[in-house]
Every structure is written in C-alpha cells, then in structure tokens.
Amino acid sequence: xxxxxxxxxxxxxxxxxxxxxxxxxxxxxxxxxxxxxxxxxxxxxxxxxxxxxxxxxxxxxxxxxxxxxxxxxxxxxxxxxxxxxxxxxxxxxxxxxxxxxxxxxxxxxxxxxxxxxxxxxxxxxxxxxxxxxxxxxxxxxxxxxxxxxxxxxxxxxxxxxxxxxxxxxxxxxxxxxxxxxxxxxxxxxxxxxxxxxxxxxxxxxxxxxxxxxxxxxxxxxxxxxxxxxxxxxxxxxxxxxxxxxxxxxxxxxxxxxxxxxxxxxxxxxxxxxxxxxxxxxxxxxxxxxxxxxxxxxxxxxxxxxxxxxxxxxxxxxxxxxxxxxxxxxxxxxxxxxxxxxxxxxxxxxxxxxxxxxxxxxxxxxxxxxxxxxxxxxxxxxxxxxxxxxxxxxxxxxxxxxxxxxxxxxxxxxxxxxxxx
Amino acid sequence: xxxxxxxxxxxxxxxxxxxxxxxxxxxxxxxxxxxxxxxxxxxxxxxxxxxxxxxxxxxxxxxxxxxxxxxxxxxxxxxxxxxxxxxxxxxxxxxxxxxxxxxxxxxxxxxxxxxxxxxxxxxxxxxxxxxxxxxxxxxxxxxxxxxxxxxxxxxxxxxxxxxxxxxxxxxxxxxxxxxxxxxxxxxxxxxxxxxxxxxxxxxxxxxxxxxxxxxxxxxxxxxxxxxxxxxxxxxxxxxxxxxxxxxxxxxxxxxxxxxxxxxxxxxxxxxxxxxxxxxxxxxxxxxxxxxx
Numbered sequence: 001x002x003x004x005x006x007x008x009x010x011x012x013x014x015x016x017x018x019x020x021x022x023x024x025x026x027x028x029x030x031x032x033x034x035x036x037x038x039x040x041x042x043x044x045x046x047x048x049x050x051x052x053x054x055x056x057x058x059x060x061x062x063x064x065x066x067x068x069x070x071x072x073x074x075x076x077x078x079x080x081x082x083x084x085x086x087x088x089x090x091x092x093x094x095x096x097x098x099x100x101x102x103x104x105x106x107x108x109x110x111x112x113x114x115x116x117x118x119x120x121x122x123x124x125x126x127x128x129x130x131x132x133x134x135x136x137x138x139x140x141x142x143x144x145x146x147x148x149x150x151x152x153x154x155x156x157x158x159x160x161x162x163x164x165x166x167x168x169x170x171x172x173x174x175x176x177x178x179x180x181x182x183x184x185x186x187x188x189x190x191x192x193x194x195x196x197x198x199x200x201x202x203x204x205x206x207x208x209x210x211x212x213x214x215x216x217x218x219x220x221x222x223x224x225x226x227x228x229x230x231x232x233x234x235x236x237x238x239x240x241x242x243x244x245x246x247x248x249x250x251x252x253x254x255x256x257x258x259x260x261x262x263x264x265x266x267x268x269x270x271x272x273x274x275x276x277x278x279x280x281x282x283x284x285x286x287x288x289x290x291x292x293x294x295x296x297x298x299x300x301x302x303x304x305x306x307x308x309x310x311x312x313x314x315x316x317x318x319x320x321x322x323x324x325x326x327x328x329x330x331x332x333x334x335x336x337x338x339x340x341x342x343x344x345x346x347x348x349x350x351x352x353x354x355x356x357x358x359x360x361x362x363x364x365x366x367x368x369x370x371x372x373x374x375x376x377x378x379x380x381x382x383x384x385x386x387x388x389x390x391x392x393x394x395x396x397x398x399x400x401x402x403x404x405x406x407x408x409x410x411x412x413x414x415x416x417x418x419x420x
Numbered sequence: 421x422x423x424x425x426x427x428x429x430x431x432x433x434x435x436x437x438x439x440x441x442x443x444x445x446x447x448x449x450x451x452x453x454x455x456x457x458x459x460x461x462x463x464x465x466x467x468x469x470x471x472x473x474x475x476x477x478x479x480x481x482x483x484x485x486x487x488x489x490x491x492x493x494x495x496x497x498x499x500x501x502x503x504x505x506x507x508x509x510x511x512x513x514x515x516x517x518x519x520x521x522x523x524x525x526x527x528x529x530x531x532x533x534x535x536x537x538x539x540x541x542x543x544x545x546x547x548x549x550x551x552x553x554x555x556x557x558x559x560x561x562x563x564x565x566x567x568x569x570x571x572x573x574x575x576x577x578x579x580x581x582x583x584x585x586x587x588x589x590x591x592x593x594x595x596x597x598x599x600x601x602x603x604x605x606x607x608x609x610x611x612x613x614x615x616x617x618x619x620x621x622x623x624x625x626x627x628x629x630x631x632x633x634x635x636x637x638x639x640x641x642x643x644x645x646x647x648x649x650x651x652x653x654x655x656x657x658x659x660x661x662x663x664x665x666x667x668x669x670x671x672x673x674x675x676x677x678x679x680x681x682x683x684x685x686x687x688x689x690x691x692x693x694x695x696x697x698x699x700x701x702x703x704x705x706x707x708x709x710x711x712x
Contacts, residue, residue, distance in 0.1 A: 040637065042535040081535075185683050213682035216643055218436070218634065219671070221429035222678040222685075225422045225557060245539050246634035252549035253561035275635070277542025279549060 028071045029063070029343055031333055032093035034104040034114045035326070039081025040240065043269045044106035044129065047323045050315055052076055055330040058300045063334065065343050072337075075099065079110040086110045090117035100344060101337065103329040105129045106322070108187060112139055115152040124349045125152045126332050128325040129288070132158040132375045134191055147373035151346070153353050155328070155365050157288055157380035159195040161405045165286045166196075166262060167203055168402035169382035170234060172415040175259050178206045180232030182223060182247060185212035188238050188265060208232050215240050220247045224256045233259045241266035245276060252279050259417045260284055262382075269320045270396050273385045281396070282418040286382045289324025289362050290400060294408050297327045298359045299334045307361055318394040325378075328360030363406060379406035384415055425558050426675040432564025434651075434671025436633060438664040439571040439626040440644055441651035443619030445663040446578065448652065450595045450615040451507065453514040457521040458623055458648060459641030464525055465491050465624020466631040467638075470538055480540045484628055488621050495620025499613040507612070522641065529638035540631040548632055567629050571664060574622055579660045591615060650693040656701070 033052065037045035052074060059072040075097055079086035086109065093099045094117065102125040104114040111130045116139060118125035127135065132154055141148030179200065183189040189212060197207050208230045210223045224247075227235065235258035237244060244266045251257075262284040267273050273280040291308035302310070307327060308319035332353075337343040339352035354373065357366040362378050370376040383400040399413040444458045455461075465487060472483035498521075506517040541548035547566065551559040582588035591611050593601040598608035630636060630644060647670065655666025670689050677688025696702050 038530060038535040040535065040537070040639065043537075211682040213678070214686045217674070217678070217682070217685050218647075219429055219433045219675050219678065219685070221675055222422065222426055223682060225425055225679075228556070229422075241537055242635040242637070242640075245541065249541050249548050249563075249634070250561070253551040253563070254559045255551070255553060255556075271536070275537070275539050275542065279542075 026344060027068070028073060029337060030097055030099040031072065031074045032090070032097065032099040032102045033074055033076040034079050034086060034089055034093070034102070034110060035106050036081040036110045037078040041081040041107045041109065043272060044322050045078070046269070047311060047320055048076070048326055050311055051323060051326040051330070054300050054302070054327070059334070063337055065338055066341065070343060079114070081107070081109055083109050083113045087113040087117050090114040094118070094121045094123050099123065101333055101349060103127070103333055105326055105329060108134050108138055111135060115139060119149055119152050122151055122346055124346055124353060126329060126336070126353065127152065127154045128156055128329055129322070130156055132156045132371065132377060133195065134187060136372065136375055138187060149374045151350055153367060153374050155376040155378050157405070158371065158377050159192070161377065161380035162264070162286070163196055163199045164404040165380050165382035165402060166200070168404040169262070169284060169415055170260055172401060173259055173417045175233035176231065177204055178208060178230060178232045179234040179236055180208045180227035180230065180258065182237035182239060183209065183212060184215050184239055184243070186215055192238050215243060217243065218246060220250050221254065224251050224254045228254070228256050234262065235260065236262045238265045241272055248276060248279055257418070260415070261418050267385070269322070270318045270394065274395055281385060281387055282416065284382065284384045284415060285398070286380050287321045287398060287400065288378060288380055289321045290398065290409070291319060292400065292410055292412065293324065293361055293363070295359055295361050295363055297331050297361050299331045300327070304361045324361040328362045328365070331360040332356060332358050332365060379409070381405065381409060422557065422679055426679040427672055428558065428560065429564070430672030430675035431668055432561065432568055432671070433675060434668030435564065435568030435571040436626070436629055437647050437651045437670050438667025439567065439574065439622065439629060440648035441655070441663045441667055442571070442575055442578065443622040444648050445652045445660065446615055447619045448657055450591055451612055452511070453503070453518065455619070456515065456518040456645065457525055459643070459645030460522045460525040461620050462623040462627030462630065462644060463636055463638065463641045464529060464627070466540070466627035466636045467529060467533055468624065469628045470540060470631065473540065473543055480543055480628060480632060484625070487624060491621045491624040492617045495617035496613050498620065499616035503616060504609055504612065526638050526641065533638060535637055535639070537635050537637045538631065539635040540628065541633070544632055563632060567633070570625065570629070571667070574625065575660055575664050582660065647689070650689060654693055654696045
C-alpha cells in the first residue's frame with residue numbers, strides 16, 4: 001500500500017513532462033529501456049547507467065537503414081523493482097513518448113509487466129534476465145505452445161541451463177549427493193521445485209525439501225535442523241537476497257556446514273556476497289556473463305574483457321554479470337532496426353526480430369532456433385566466489401568452474417569444498 | 421529434540437520482536453496513537469548506525485552510542501513539530517500523520533542511501549554467527565541471547581521507570597487523563613514528547629539488531645511494523661511486560677509453524693494474532709481503544 005501510493009505520487013509529473021505524443025517524426029527512432037534501478041532488485045540495475053552511456057554514444061550518429069539516416073533516442077525509465085510501476089512507465093513510454101522499440105531487463109517483477117504492456121499495445125519488445133520459463137509460461141503461454149507472443153521476444157538461460165550447470169559443477173567435490181533445498185513459495189521457487197527437482201532426482205541426487213517457506217521469514221531453524229539431521233552435503237536455494245543472509249547466519253550459528261552451498265537469485269553480484277563477510281567466501285553461484293566470454297558487442301565493438309575493464313576504470317566498482325545482457329539488449333536492438341525493411345513499421349520490425357542473428361557479449365543470439373519462437377536460450381555457467389588474489393582492488397573473484405552450456409568460455413578453476 | 425530447538429529459537433526471535441514492539445507499545449499506551457512510521461524509524465536508526473560503523477570502522481555496538489542520543493532528540497523534535505499538532509485534531513489524524521511520515525522516511529532514505537541492501541552482521545564478527553552448542557541438535561546463538569537480554573533490560577527499565585519514578589508517575593497520569601494531569605501541573609505535551617523520544621530510541625535499537633540479525637534497506641520498515649504490531653496486540657495493548665510476552669508468543673508460533681511445514685511459519689504468527697483479536701480480551705482492547 002505504501003509502495004503503491006509512493007509510486008503514484010512520483011509518477012504524476014512524468015505525464016506532464018511527456019514529449020509530443022504518439023507519432024514521432026518519421027526520421028527519429030525512439031527506444032524505451034526499463035530496468036530496476038531502485039528497490040530490492042536494484043543490484044541488477046547498477047551498471048545500466050554506464051551501459052546506457054555506451055549505447056547512446058554508439059547511436060549518436062544515428063543509424064542508416066535502407067539509405068535513410070535516422071536519429072536514435074534512448075529513453076530510460078526505472079521500474080523501482082515494482083510490477084505496477086513497471087507497467088506504468090511502460091505505458092508512459094508507449095503512449096506519451098511514442099517509442100518504436102522497447103528493451104527491458106532483470107527479474108519477472110520488471111520484465112513481465114513491461115512485456116505484457118508491449119504485447120497489448122503492439123510495440124516490439126526485446127527482454128533479458130528472467131529465466132525464460134518464468135517469462136514465457138509466467139505470462140500465460142500454454143505448455144507446448146510454440147509462438148505464444150507476437151510482439152515480445154526474450155533471451156535468457158532456462159531451467160535446462162541451470163540443471164546443466166549444477167550437474168557439471170557438483171561432481172567436482174565428492175559428496176553423498178543429498179541436497180537440502182530452500183525453495184520459497186514464490187514464482188521462482190515453485191517453478192524450480194516443479195522443473196529442476198525431478199531432473200536432479202533422475203541423476204541420483206536425493207532432494208531434501210522441507211517445504212515452501214514464505215519470503216521474509218525471520219527464522220530458519222526448522223529447515224537447518226532438518227538439513228543437519230539428513231546430513232545434506234549439498235545446499236541449494238533460490239531466495240530473495242535478504243532472506244539468504246538471515247538463513248546463512250543462522251546456519252553458521254547452528255553448525256550446518258554443507259560441502260557445496262549453491263545459491264541462485266542472490267549472490268550474483270560481488271556486493272551481495274561481500275555483505276556476508278567471511279561466511280560468503282566459497283559460495284557457489286552461476287553466471288550469465290563474465291569478462292572471459294569470448295564475444296564482442298556488435299553495436300559498440302567492445303569485447304567482453306574491455307567492457308569489464310572500462311567499467312571498472314570509469315565507475316570504480318567491480319564488474320557485475322549484468323553488464324553483458326544489458327549491452328546485448330542494445331546490440332539486438334540496433335541489429336533488428338537495421339534488419340527491418342522500415343524501422344518505423346512495427347510489423348516489419350517484429351519480423352526482423354523473429355529471425356534476428358546478432359553477436360552480443362553473452363554470445364551469438366539467433367531467434368527462431370531456440371526452445372520456441374519467442375525465446376533464445378543463453379548460457380549459464382557454474383562457478384564459485386573466492387578470495388581475490390593479493391594485489392586485486394576487490395575482495396572477491398568469481399571463478400567459472402564448468403562450461404557445459406557454452407564450451408567457448410574457458411574454465412578457470414575447479415569447485416572447492418566450502419570450508420568457512 | 422527438533423521441537424525443543426524450535427521453541428528455543430522462537431524465544432530468541434521473540435526477543436527481537438519484543439524489542440521492536442516496545443516503542444510501539446509505549447506510544448500507544450501513553451498517547452493512544454498507533455505509530456505507523458515505527459518500522460521506518462527503526463530502519464532510519466539502523467542506517468545511522470551503519471553510517472557511523474562503516475565510516476569510523478567501529479563495531480555496531482559502539483556505533484549505537486552516538487546514534488541513540490540523536491534518535492532521542494529526533495523523537496522529541498518529531499513530537500514537538502508534527503505529532504503534537506496532529507493530536508489536537510481528533511484520533512484519526514495522528515494515524516494518517518504517521519502513515520505519511522512512513523512514506524516520507526522511506527523515500528528520504530531511498531534518496532540518501534539508494535536502495536542497496538546492507539547488513540551489519542559481518543561487522544560484528546562471531547557475535548552474529550557463533551553459538552553455544554548444547555547438543556548437535558540444540559544450539560544457543562550468541563546473538564539471540566544478546567537480543568533477548570537487551571529486550572528484557574529495555575522493557576524492565578521502562579516498566580521500573582513507569583512504576584517507581586516521578587517521571588513514570590507523570591506519564592501514567594497523562595495516559596489516564598491528560599486534562600486532569602495538566603490541572604495538577606503535569607504538561608501533557610512534554611510527557612508525550614519524552615515518550616516519543618524514548619520510543620524512537622528503542623526503535624533505533626531494534627533496527628540495529630534487525631540489521632545484525634539479517635539485512636535492511638529503505639523499504640524494510642513495514643514488514644517489521646506488522647510483526648511488532650502483532651506482538652503488541654498479542655501481549656495486550658500498552659502493557660510493557662505483555663509486549664515481551666507477545667513477542668515471544670509470536671516468535672514461538674512462527675518457529676513451531678515452520679517445524680510443521682515452512683510455509684506455515686509466518687501464517688502461524690498471523691493466526692495467533694487473529695485468535696487473540698477474536699478472543700474476549702481482543703474485543704475488550706478494541707472497545708477500549710475506540711474511546712480514549
């Protein structure tokens with residue numbers, strides 16, 4: 001309620017500020033960009049300001065399409081990690097700014113409502129960083145349906161890549177193959193329980209699931225007691241970030257020490273792991289991009305390695321895996337606009353996206369070949385947070401320990417048992 | 421053994437809830453206001469401690485020392501500038517005022533500190549992760565004992581002050597009948613301002629322990645407000661020891677619920693709260709608070 005009121009209060013002036021209304025001049029292409037820059041998912045939006053700067057710089061000279069030069073404007077909005085706010089800014093971009101193409105990224109709370117708004121208004125939309133099942137089925141596609149959406153397209157890893165990562169990562173440390181899981185009672189937790197649980201069981205893992213807990217629980221002693229009682233040497237969770245801190249401190253208090261602590265949804269970014277202090281070192285996580293990805297942004301011509309180095313030099317913060325997909329969205333956008341017979345024509349633009357092939361920092365994206373017509377499945381590689389080497393400016397390093405879903409990315413080390 | 425462990429952990433969790441509920445209970449008891457900004461004031465206090473602790477490289481427990489007087493002063497000023505005016509215009513206005521205050525505090529924190537999530541746990545070293553292992557199934561966390569002890573000391577001091585000092589007598593008199601208290605020379609507004617100051621300081625204390633126990637960000641306040649409110653209602657509105665009792669009942673309900681099935685954890689707490697509300701005692705409280 002408080003959030004809702006806050007959101008409306010801030011939204012008022014945006015309508016007044018809005019530019020000329022629906023039809024932009026025919027030589028200007030407007031791109032909307034919605035991401036969570038504030039709120040609980042703000043960690044995802046952290047590098048967006050930098051990526052937007054790179055994209056605007058690359059698009060400053062406009063795009064020449066079919067012999068005609070178009071100016072390109074990028075208008076970015078903050079979803080505040082809130083679905084209502086996300087839908088609202090998307091509709092503002094569509095109705096007040098008259099955008100031609102929407103880009104959106106990071107968590108179902110932001111991406112799904114923005115995609116829905118675009119689908120309803122017939123605006124082409126490319127999105128990223130929501131496990132694709134949560135995006136495709138979470139918005140109402142029926143199982144087996146191959147082309148559920150006409151205007152909205154997506155690239156991200158899915159449950160299959162999560163499974164590949166875990167099943168190649170975990171055998172690197174000898175365990176009794178018993179997994180204690182903390183899968184919450186929310187859309188991500190329930191999807192993982194339904195999809196990933198059976199896959200792991202088929203591989204001979206024993207999943208010890210105490211049940212779906214509510215996000216925001218303050219005490220996890222019953223789960224910890226169960227994991228200790230069953231001697232679960234592997235631990236896996238998909239929590240909201242703050243819940244994991246509570247759980248992990250309590251696990252330390254009560255002496256639960258798994259050999260592998262595999263966390264997802266939290267622990268993606270160095271700041272989240274640093275906040276845990278010594279009990280954060282050695283946690284296993286996974287990544288959808290890293291500086292060692294051997295790919296280059298086709299729009300800016302910046303390699304993955306340079307993308308990370310330049311970010312660290314100019315923003316003075318450690319690279320995060322979110323840099324890759326945010327950059328990739330603009331690569332895909334530019335390629336789609338160039339590939340369309342008329343970039344101002346929504347149908348032509350959608351047609352270009354549906355068969356688009358483009359090189360981005362996260363890999364080569366090719367729509368029309370993926371698990372369904374709207375989705376490209378990208379890679380997700382398992383690894384571990386380790387103490388950074390002496391002389392590093394940062395406290396932690398992420399080491400990629402397996403590359404099953406993209407063998408082009410080098411493996412940098414082997415998973416070590418958690419010892420803290 | 422799991423059940424014993426659940427109850428023990430529930431008692432410690434209850435200590436945190438009681439600490440949160442203490443200021444809420446005090447303000448309600450003295451002024452008959454439900455302070456909807458209580459959770460956000462707690463988070464503001466936690467941010468204060470976080471700033472001092474990280475800038476000066478201090479333990480959060482030492483960083484609390486300069487922050488608590490600041491919060492006392494903030495509470496006093498808050499009453500003098502905002503709450504006192506709203507109290508004059510009927511019972512609903514203070515509720516709306518504190519609701520507005522909650523939004524202002526949240527957005528101000530968002531503006532100043534960004535929505536990044538912080539924790540004080542790693543700054544306290546082994547206090548947040550260590551425990552006495554009684555058996556392999558039962559351990560007593562240092563942090564839980566510390567929080568419970570602080571809650572008992574704070575609530576006990578408050579109870580003693582209310583019962584046995586002149587200041588407490590003035591506060592009780594004002595709570596019962598501000599006009600008559602005023603006639604015999606007890607200025608209600610000063611008593612109210614002092615009560616608010618104490619409540620805000622205890623909120624900051626609770627916020628700091630929440631920040632050590634888990635994490636906080638500018639939007640953490642409302643969730644904790646709900647638990648604090650439930651603890652106050654379960655323990656009896658405005659009763660100091662009742663608040664400790666209410667917090668512990670809520671904590672145990674949540675951990676026992678989680679032992680049955682983790683999805684019943686928070687629900688079990690809400691159910692206990694609803695049962696108390698529906699009981700004759702709950703109806704009595706509702707009637708009493710309607711006619712101040």
